[in-house]
Amino acid sequence: MMKKQLLILFTLLLTIGVSAQKSPQDVFWDTLSSHCGKSYEGTITSEGKNDGFDGKRLVMHVKTCTEGELKIPFFVGDDKSRTWVLTKYDDGILLKHDHRNPDGTPEEVTMYGGKATNLGTENMQFFPAGQETSSMIPYASFNVWWITVDETSFTYNLHLVNTKRVFTVTFDLTKEIETPGDPWGWEEN
Numbered sequence: 437m438m439k440k441q442l443l444i445l446f447t448l449l450l451t452i453g454v455s456a457q458k459s460p461q462d463v464f465w466d467t468l469s470s471h472c473g474k475s476y477e478g479t480i481t482s483e484g485k486n487d488g489f490d491g492k493r494l495v496m497h498v499k500t501c502t503e504g505e506l507k508i509p510f511f512v513g514d515d516k517s518r519t520w521v522l523t524k525y526d527d528g529i530l531l532k533h534d535h536r537n538p539d540g541t542p543e544e545v546t547m548y549g550g551k552a553t554n555l556g557t558e559n560m561q562f563f564p565a566g567q568e569t570s571s572m573i574p575y576a577s578f579n580v581w582w583i584t585v586d587e588t589s590f591t592y593n594l595h596l597v598n599t600k601r602v603f604t605v606t607f608d609l610t611k612e613i614e615t616p617g618d619p620w621g622w623e624e625n
Contacts, residue, residue: 460557461552464529465522467585473498473501474498475613477494477495479605481591495511496590497509505522508520509619511619516619518533521533528553529563531563533546547568548572550581562582563582579595580595581593586609591605591607
């Protein structure tokens with residue numbers, strides 16, 4: 437009888453331990469969230485011409501973090517129009533690109549992106565273009581974005597499927613820099 441009770445107890449403890457483990461998306465989210473309030477400088481690490489980015493200072497700022505949303509402004513020189521918005525759902529993470537004009541109003545093409553369609557890994561999430569993006573920007577229907585994050589680096593990547601074009605910017609997470617201010621359309625709280 438004692439063996440049976442011990443077996444039941446062991447099974448129960450094992451079940452609790454497995455259910456308490458975080459999913460790869462949860463670990464990814466927690467790693468990225470640990471940089472909230474911090475800014476980092478980046479460099480283009482993909483090959484080829486990168487119109488509008490070459491020779492400009494690239495900065496990301498993990499500006500706002502809540503349990504279900506991360507907002508990461510991405511500055512290209514003096515251009516403060518871009519913010520990556522990550523929203524966490526029970527069934528995945530959604531990536532949107534919020535683009536603003538200098539006066540803070542939304543650009544004509546904004547809030548496009550895609551949702552991670554699987555759990556990904558603890559260090560990488562893929563975001564294929566969603567239907568809303570496909571309807572808004574037909575040529576972006578086959579875009580795939582992915583983000584990697586670990587202890588030392590964060591990368592933002594874009595592959596235009598059916599082309600050889602890949603864009604990657606890599607940020608050094610070991611060297612925090614001064615926060616460059618607010619993106620367009622944001623007011624200091």
